[in-house]
Amino acid sequence: xGKKIRVLVAKPGLDGHDRxxxxxxxxxxxxxxxxxxxxxxxxxxxxxxxxxxEDVDVIGLSSxxxxxxxxxxxxxxxxxxxxxxxxPVVGGGVIPSEDIPxxxxxxxxxxxxxxxxxxxxxxxxxxxxxxxxxxxxxxKKVAHIGIAVESIDHSIPFYTDSLGLPLEAVEExxxxxxxxxxxxxxxxxxxxxxxxxxxxxxxxxxxxxGEGIHHVALEVDDIQSRxxxxxxxxxxxxxxxxxxxxxxxxxxxIHPKAAGRVLxxxxxxxxxxxxx
Amino acid sequence: xxxxEQDSTAKERWEKSVSKAIERFPxxxxxxxxxxxxxxxxLYESKEADTSETLGYPGEYPxxxxxxxxxxxxxxxxxxxxxxxxSAKETNKRFRYLLEQGQTGLSVAFDLPTQIGYDSDxxxxxxxxxxxxxxxxxxxxxxxxxxxxxxxxxxxxMTINAPASVLLCxxxxxxxxxxxxxxxxxxxxxxxxxxxxIARGTYIFPPKPSMRLITNIxxxxxxxxxxxxTISISGYHIREAGSNAVQEAAFTIANGMAYVDAxxxxxxxxxxxxxxxxxxxxxxxxxxxxxxxxxxxxRIWAKIMREHYGANNPKSWKLxxxxxxxxxxxxxxxxxxxxxxxxxxxxxxxxxxxxxxxxNSRDEALSLPTEDSARIALRTQQIIAHESGVxxxxxxLAGSYYxxxxxxxxxxxxxxxxxxxxxxxxxxxxxEEGYMQREIQQNAxxxxxxxxSQDEIIVGLNKFELEEExxxxxxxxxxxxxxxxxxxxxxxxxxxxxxxxxxxxxxxKETAKDEKANxxxxxxxxxxxxxxxxxxxxxxxxxxxxxxxx
Numbered sequence: 066x067g068k069k070i071r072v073l074v075a076k077p078g079l080d081g082h083d084r085x086x087x088x089x090x091x092x093x094x095x096x097x098x099x100x101x102x103x104x105x106x107x108x109x110x111x112x113x114x115x116x117x118x119e120d121v122d123v124i125g126l127s128s129x130x131x132x133x134x135x136x137x138x139x140x141x142x143x144x145x146x147x148x149x150x151x152x153p154v155v156g157g158g159v160i161p162s163e164d165i166p167x168x169x170x171x172x173x174x175x176x177x178x179x180x181x182x183x184x185x186x187x188x189x190x191x192x193x194x195x196x197x198x199x200x201x202x203x204x205k206k207v208a209h210i211g212i213a214v215e216s217i218d219h220s221i222p223f224y225t226d227s228l229g230l231p232l233e234a235v236e237e238x239x240x241x242x243x244x245x246x247x248x249x250x251x252x253x254x255x256x257x258x259x260x261x262x263x264x265x266x267x268x269x270x271x272x273x274x275g276e277g278i279h280h281v282a283l284e285v286d287d288i289q290s291r292x293x294x295x296x297x298x299x300x301x302x303x304x305x306x307x308x309x310x311x312x313x314x315x316x317x318x319i320h321p322k323a324a325g326r327v328l329x330x331x332x333x334x335x336x337x338x339x340x341x
Numbered sequence: 342x343x344x345x346e347q348d349s350t351a352k353e354r355w356e357k358s359v360s361k362a363i364e365r366f367p368x369x370x371x372x373x374x375x376x377x378x379x380x381x382x383x384l385y386e387s388k389e390a391d392t393s394e395t396l397g398y399p400g401e402y403p404x405x406x407x408x409x410x411x412x413x414x415x416x417x418x419x420x421x422x423x424x425x426x427x428s429a430k431e432t433n434k435r436f437r438y439l440l441e442q443g444q445t446g447l448s449v450a451f452d453l454p455t456q457i458g459y460d461s462d463x464x465x466x467x468x469x470x471x472x473x474x475x476x477x478x479x480x481x482x483x484x485x486x487x488x489x490x491x492x493x494x495x496x497x498x499m500t501i502n503a504p505a506s507v508l509l510c511x512x513x514x515x516x517x518x519x520x521x522x523x524x525x526x527x528x529x530x531x532x533x534x535x536x537x538x539i540a541r542g543t544y545i546f547p548p549k550p551s552m553r554l555i556t557n558i559x560x561x562x563x564x565x566x567x568x569x570x571t572i573s574i575s576g577y578h579i580r581e582a583g584s585n586a587v588q589e590a591a592f593t594i595a596n597g598m599a600y601v602d603a604x605x606x607x608x609x610x611x612x613x614x615x616x617x618x619x620x621x622x623x624x625x626x627x628x629x630x631x632x633x634x635x636x637x638x639x640r641i642w643a644k645i646m647r648e649h650y651g652a653n654n655p656k657s658w659k660l661x662x663x664x665x666x667x668x669x670x671x672x673x674x675x676x677x678x679x680x681x682x683x684x685x686x687x688x689x690x691x692x693x694x695x696x697x698x699x700x701n702s703r704d705e706a707l708s709l710p711t712e713d714s715a716r717i718a719l720r721t722q723q724i725i726a727h728e729s730g731v732x733x734x735x736x737x738l739a740g741s742y743y744x745x746x747x748x749x750x751x752x753x754x755x756x757x758x759x760x761x762x763x764x765x766x767x768x769x770x771x772x773e774e775g776y777m778q779r780e781i782q783q784n785a786x787x788x789x790x791x792x793x794s795q796d797e798i799i800v801g802l803n804k805f806e807l808e809e810e811x812x813x814x815x816x817x818x819x820x821x822x823x824x825x826x827x828x829x830x831x832x833x834x835x836x837x838x839x840x841x842x843x844x845x846x847x848x849x850k851e852t853a854k855d856e857k858a859n860x861x862x863x864x865x866x867x868x869x870x871x872x873x874x875x876x877x878x879x880x881x882x883x884x885x886x887x888x889x890x891x
Contacts, residue, residue, distance in 0.1 A: 079453035079543075088786050
């Protein structure tokens with residue numbers, strides 16, 4: 066803490082395009098890091114040696130010539146040979162997405178491709194080296210699956226009669242303009258959502274998509290710090306602050322853009338009972 | 342009234358030069374018309390405008406309106422797509438394909454080891470062989486590259502800088518084998534080392550010996566290869582490295598002046614080499630600014646050559662240029678959108694009066710272009726040429742209040758930069774001090790911040806994004822190529838007359854010590870003996886040392 070993060074920005078290989086490397090160096094400096102830029106045409110050995118001599122916390126490799134598959138793993142090998150594999154390596158440049166799994170498997174921590182924001186990179190390095198937030202435990206379970214319906218009365222018989230699931234409760238949530246039916250299944254629930262008025266988000270969803278799965282809710286601990294964590298990892302959220310939900314819960318939604326078009330809800334329940 | 346008379350005589354003079362030009366290059370059509378049948382005149386002009394000093398007629402000093410009297414009414418620009426990947430044989434196939442598709446000139450991309458003077462089996466070359474262009478080790482690779490392509494009929498542009506002398510000699514040697522004399526060889530080498538220090542990074546030697554190699558080429562070609570463009574002074578990479586349009590024009594022209602200075606200092610007459618100087622610019626998205634940049638650059642260069650250097654041959658005053666659309670403006674996201682960007686940029690280059698044009702492929706932000714993408718890129722130019730009608734009259738944007746104002750403004754801002762560089766002591770000094778590098782880097786950082794703050798919108802990147810991205814088919818270079826290339830090279834080393842190679846390299850080394858001597862004949866001899874690019878450059882490295890950055 067308080068000590069500046071030291072970053073080695075390096076250009077392995079013969080490629081002379083260092084605009085990205087230079088812009089990133091300057092951006093990381095603006096984020097309060099110390100950046101050492103190696104200059105062009107560094108061999109993997111030279112990069113590893115420089116990283117050790119300069120006592121850096123992280124190495125950023127940039128390549129645009131297509132030689133990343135050869136050179137990035139070589140840098141990691143050279144670090145290993147010198148017992149310095151604790152220095153994490155991240156990479157960027159023109160890197161086709163199908164090469165990313167190979168590079169990750171070879172020990173590169175993360176690849177930032179063309180179009181990544183410098184803030185995202187800086188936050189990533191910050192979290193990697195000097196996490197501001199505690200490590201986060203994964204969500205406990207699927208709290209419920211939200212399903213948008215035109216009419217709860219019409220939809221319920223499928224769940225209760227055809228599937229034989231127990232209906233727990235039906236309630237109206239005025240603030241969201243919805244009527245909700247809870248149907249228990251094992252440790253989780255279906256939540257049928259019927260719009261109460263034209264302004265209801267569920268009404269809009271139905272107009273656009275028709276009936277169907279609307280969101281998936283994940284039960285979490287300490288929702289607010291998880292929101293902060295997601296924000297610094299570059300995940301876009303619909304709610305920056307948790308808001309009150311049903312059953313004294315606190316809820317927030319993740320933007321579907323960040324999650325492959327699935328709307329995820331995070332919810333935290335008070336100690337006693339929860340939704341289970 | 343007097344002004345008007347001057348203009349009318351100027352116009353008569355231009356009309357005479359049009360008649361002469363048409364004799365050599367007839368116009369594409371008897372009459373040009375719009376789609377409604379309205380006749381399109383060769384040139385439109387304002388009676389009031391003072392055309393003599395700022396605009397001039399097309400083909401006349403100061404060439405604001407273009408360097409030829411009829412421009413694209415006679416011949417379109419040369420459509421020249423940069424290509425080269427993997428082995429010489431594969432690239433040869435792509436060349437033949439492009440020529441069949443109606444491309445009119447070749448353009449060769451070399452891999453990084455070739456560009457930096459390393460053989461494919463050098464330790465420094467690992468992972469880079471054949472990656473961003475074709476790998477050339479010896480004359481044999483060049484023979485394969487140009488197999489079946491008549492060098493007296495096709496002009497070839499080679500993107501090669503630090504070892505330009507070596508690759509030019511290889512090209513000439515292939516010509517010899519085809520029975521084509523040096524005088525008939527046409528084409529261009531990039532040969533612009535200053536922008537390598539500034540922006541592109543494929544330098545080998547320090548500035549001074551590098552400048553010597555360049556003037557050696559000027560002199561040799563003036564005597565033996567008179568139709569070859571000996572340098573392509575490049576703003577392209579300066580722009581790609583993050584400069585703005587004014588900086589691109591200014592630093593390029595400053596570099597151009599440094600080459601002229603070096604050649605004059607080595608004892609050449611300005612009119613002996615200046616007509617063979619060519620330029621290479623970028624075309625980005627800000628349409629009118631780009632058009633104005635091209636027009637301003639022509640005017641500035643003409644004035645410098647005539648007034649500052651006292652060149653007498655009008656050919657020395659003309660800024661001839663190749664344009665490539667902006668690689669850094671392309672996005673990996675929604676790559677098909679890049680076709681539209683390239684169209685706008687290509688149109689700006691044509692409106693700006695380019696002599697030749699490379700249009701980028703949509704998938705270049707992802708990897709090397711596929712054949713489909715390369716074809717669409719070429720078709721884009723063909724559609725502009727044959728369907729849009731923009732090439733039917735000369736310099737159609739002249740007289741636009743906005744374009745003329747922008748042209749003037751860019752000229753004066755470029756001149757301010759040229760003053761600043763002169764104060765520093767010229768472009769070579771400015772490069773060594775890192776002045777241009779810093780200016781460009783600062784601008785690149787500003788651009789990045791503006792994109793991240795959304796002050797600048799890039800469609801599909803920071804606005805109008807799509808949630809799912811489809812990866813198009815990508816061209817991958819075969820990983821076994823490196824080994825094959827190394828095997829071929831080693832086979833030649835065993836096969837060739839190594840005594841002869843040794844002799845040639847020794848002679849080259851000795852000559853390199855004499856600063857006044859021209860190295861070209863010695864490089865040519867080494868190349869003919871199948872000495873490799875790496876062997877030749879290593880000999881020169883021993884004498885000249887290596888550049889290590891600012």
